[in-house]
Every structure is written in C-alpha cells, then in structure tokens.
Amino acid sequence: MITIPTEDEIFNRLVAKYLSIAGPMNVEEGSIPHDFLKPTSMELAEAYRFVLALYYALWVEYAEGENLDLAVSTQGIERKKATKATLPSPQLKLQGASTDIIRAGTRFMTEGTNPLFFVLPEDVRLDGLGNGFGLLIAEDAGQQGNLKAGTILLPVQTVNGLQSVELLSDLEGGADEESDTELRSRYWQKVRRRATSGNAAHYMEWALEVPGVTAARVFENLDGPNTVRVVLLGQNGLPPDASIVEAAKKHILSQRPLGPGNDGIFVVAAVAKPFNFSASVKLDKGFTVEEIASSYSLAINDYFSDLQESTDSADMTRTIIWTKSGALLHGIKGVLDYNGLTINGAAANATFGPDEVPVLGMVTLEVMA
Incomplete structure (x- = not known):
C-alpha cells in the first residue's frame, strides 16, 4: 500500500532543509521563509x-470508470454497453381506423409521472378491422425498458x-451498462x-461477454456425451430473458473453436433460488x-460468487455450508458471538441444483439478550 506525506509533513521537511542551509532564523507564520x-x-x-x-488507477482492484476500462483492456476485456429493450416479434397491437398507416418513428410512452419512451421502427398498416401489429424499440438503453405483456402505451403526440x-x-x-463491480469480477x-x-x-x-449476463455455470456431458450446458444469470440476480439467452447462445457458437456440434450446446436461463439467513448476534x-446485517450480506454474496464457478456433471449440486456461513458471520x-443460525429455516447445509443460482434473500439478525 503506497502512502503519501501530508501537507504539514512536507512543510516541516522543507523548513528543516531550509534551516540546514540558511542557518537559524524565524520561520513562524508571517516570516519570509514561512510564506515562501x-x-x-x-x-x-x-x-x-x-x-x-494515478497509482491506484493502474490497479484493477482500485480503478474506477475509464481507468478500470484501461486496466482490464490488458486482458482484452471491454466493458459491456447498455442495450435497448425490443420486441422479438411484431407483438405491439395497435387499434384504430381501418386501413390507416402508423408511420415508423411514431413515439409511445408508458403511463405515469415518469414515463418511458419507445419508438415504432417500421410502418404498421391497420387491416379492415382496424388492427395492426408491429415491432417496438426502447428509446433509451437499460433494463428499465423491459416491459411486461399487457402494458398499455400512449402516443407521445396525437395520431389521428x-x-x-x-x-x-x-x-x-434491455440491459444496463456493466458496472465497475461486475467488470472487475469478470476480469x-x-x-x-x-x-x-x-x-x-x-x-x-x-x-459473461454478453450484455445482460452477470454470472454463469458450465456443465460438460450433463445432457449426454459431448454436450455442454451453460446456465445464465441476469442482472439484479434475476433470470435473463429469452432474447439475452439467445444472444448468449449465438455468441458462444461464434466463438468456440472446438467441441460439440450446435445441437450439443444447451444455453438456458438460471432459476434464481433465494436463501434466507437468520441468527442472533452479540454485538461489540x-x-x-x-451495520452487521449489511456487512454479512456482502460476505454471503461473495461466498455465493465463489460457488458460481465452472464445474462438470459430477459436481452439479452445490452446497452452501452451514458452518462456513456461521464462520462468515x-x-x-x-x-462477538452468534447463535441459532439458520439457512431457509434450517440449521443445516443447503443446496442448489445445476440450473439454479443462489441469490441472497433476507438477512434477519436479532441482538442476543
């Protein structure tokens, strides 16, 4: 760890060197040597x-923002950019006057005081019954643009x-730009x-190079000889949507130099399995x-990250060790001490399967009497 002198330490050293050359004299505030x-x-x-x-900017562990981008580039890693949410097929239903055309570039927004904005990428002609179906793209990149089926949209400007x-x-x-923490972890x-x-x-x-993928587990020969299953986790600890899974599969198929044929690669969304921790603690x-609950949550998340590593079918079920969780607490x-630790209500080890990824649920701590 590099340390630097304080302003007072520098000043005192300068004064000492000055006096060693010039001899004894007044160096109090207001004097010429002091003011110089x-x-x-x-x-x-x-x-x-x-x-x-500058020193810290050179190290991946400490660098942030653009400095971190430069630090990880030595390994050929680039920060994943935010992506825009889209409809994978023409499933935007528009109803109006028959035979009307809703032009490409028409903007829509969600209801509420903080609306999200979307745009129609292609013309949509309404049929004789006044129904039409089109695509839709979010104007801004990010996972906030991911909307659920049934959402009602409003035109930004009146469309006759x-x-x-x-x-x-x-x-x-839609996926957010890769955060410093995610980028550093991938590095x-x-x-x-x-x-x-x-x-x-x-x-x-x-x-992990695909936007929207934050963690993955890999299993060889789990689905038969010469097969690979890749289980993906998305942002915020949630399973990625179908378009991200498809993008990951395409990227993997484009990169692999060797291995099974296309029909031997299975890329699936993980099922997020929550784990709740509860205990009584004696505090200093x-x-x-x-504060303790917050620190313990960080420690458990780090532990979960360690468990999400490459493995094969012989190790497809992973264990969250109860004593390890207690040691972390x-x-x-x-x-100072703890008692009654449980994981999902049991004072025992917990497990998750090959298509599951552990995510932290609730951390409930009580002060020991």
Whole structure:
C-alpha cells in the first residue's frame, strides 16, 4: 500500500532543509521563509495526491470508470454497453381506423409521472378491422425498458384514428451498462481460470461477454456425451430473458473453436433460488445490528460468487455450508458471538441444483439478550 506525506509533513521537511542551509532564523507564520515554503508544500501535497490517484488507477482492484476500462483492456476485456429493450416479434397491437398507416418513428410512452419512451421502427398498416401489429424499440438503453405483456402505451403526440396500443408479449433484451463491480469480477474470473481450447472456463468467459449476463455455470456431458450446458444469470440476480439467452447462445457458437456440434450446446436461463439467513448476534460496543446485517450480506454474496464457478456433471449440486456461513458471520467486525443460525429455516447445509443460482434473500439478525 503506497502512502503519501501530508501537507504539514512536507512543510516541516522543507523548513528543516531550509534551516540546514540558511542557518537559524524565524520561520513562524508571517516570516519570509514561512510564506515562501507554505505555498510550495501545498502544491507538492497536491502533486502527491495526483501520484496516488494515478497509482491506484493502474490497479484493477482500485480503478474506477475509464481507468478500470484501461486496466482490464490488458486482458482484452471491454466493458459491456447498455442495450435497448425490443420486441422479438411484431407483438405491439395497435387499434384504430381501418386501413390507416402508423408511420415508423411514431413515439409511445408508458403511463405515469415518469414515463418511458419507445419508438415504432417500421410502418404498421391497420387491416379492415382496424388492427395492426408491429415491432417496438426502447428509446433509451437499460433494463428499465423491459416491459411486461399487457402494458398499455400512449402516443407521445396525437395520431389521428389511433385508439389503443398494447403489448401482447414482453419487451425484452434491455440491459444496463456493466458496472465497475461486475467488470472487475469478470476480469478476475478470466485471469484466475485457464480458459483454453473450448474448456468449461472458456464457455463461461464467452457467456459473461454478453450484455445482460452477470454470472454463469458450465456443465460438460450433463445432457449426454459431448454436450455442454451453460446456465445464465441476469442482472439484479434475476433470470435473463429469452432474447439475452439467445444472444448468449449465438455468441458462444461464434466463438468456440472446438467441441460439440450446435445441437450439443444447451444455453438456458438460471432459476434464481433465494436463501434466507437468520441468527442472533452479540454485538461489540458501537455497532448496530443494521451495520452487521449489511456487512454479512456482502460476505454471503461473495461466498455465493465463489460457488458460481465452472464445474462438470459430477459436481452439479452445490452446497452452501452451514458452518462456513456461521464462520462468515462470526468474522464480521463487531460480532462477538452468534447463535441459532439458520439457512431457509434450517440449521443445516443447503443446496442448489445445476440450473439454479443462489441469490441472497433476507438477512434477519436479532441482538442476543
């Protein structure tokens, strides 16, 4: 860990060196030496802070934003950009006057005080009954554009003859830009695993390159000889939608140099399995149960991340170890002791299957009497 001197330390060193050359004299505030050396120490302190920031910017563990982009680029990794939600098929139902044409570029919005905006990419001609079906694209990238079937939309500007607009299927595929935490995690996964010649780690690496995919598990020969199953998890700990799964499969098929044929690769959305943790804790002075719960949540999420690694069919069921979970709780700063730890209501190990990914549910801590 690099350390830098404070402004006062720099000033005192400058004064000492000045006096060693010029001899004894007044260096109190208001004196010529003081007024000369003080601004110099301030500028040098600023330069040291810049050097410190530059130092941390070079390390993946500390870099942020554009500096992190540069740091991970040494491994050929690029931050995943946000993507726009779209309809995979013409399932936007428009009703109005028969034979009218709703022009490409027509904008729609959701109801409410903070509407989301969408655009029609192609003309839609209403039939003799006044019904038409079209595609739709979110104006802004991000997962907020993913809407559920049945959502009613309103035209941003009046469209003569148009009476109603409704989604008949989910608007999907919208994903947020990869966060610093996600990008940093993907970097460490790549450098710590040996991804070569289409092995399991390689399939995981390819899956994680797809926008909207934040975690993956890989199983070889689970669906028969010479097969690979890739289980995907999306943003916010939720299963990715069908369009993201399809994008991941296409990307994997385009990247793999060796291995099974196309019909031997199975790419599926994970089923998020929540795990709830409950316990009583004895706290050290100055700590609150809310602080401990927050720290414990971070520790459990890190533990879950460690469990989400490449594996094969021989290890398809993973175990969340009860004693390990207890050790993590006892290791939280401020916890003196704990009792009654349960995972999903049981004081025992918990498991998740090959198509499941563990996600943290509720952390409920009580102060021991």
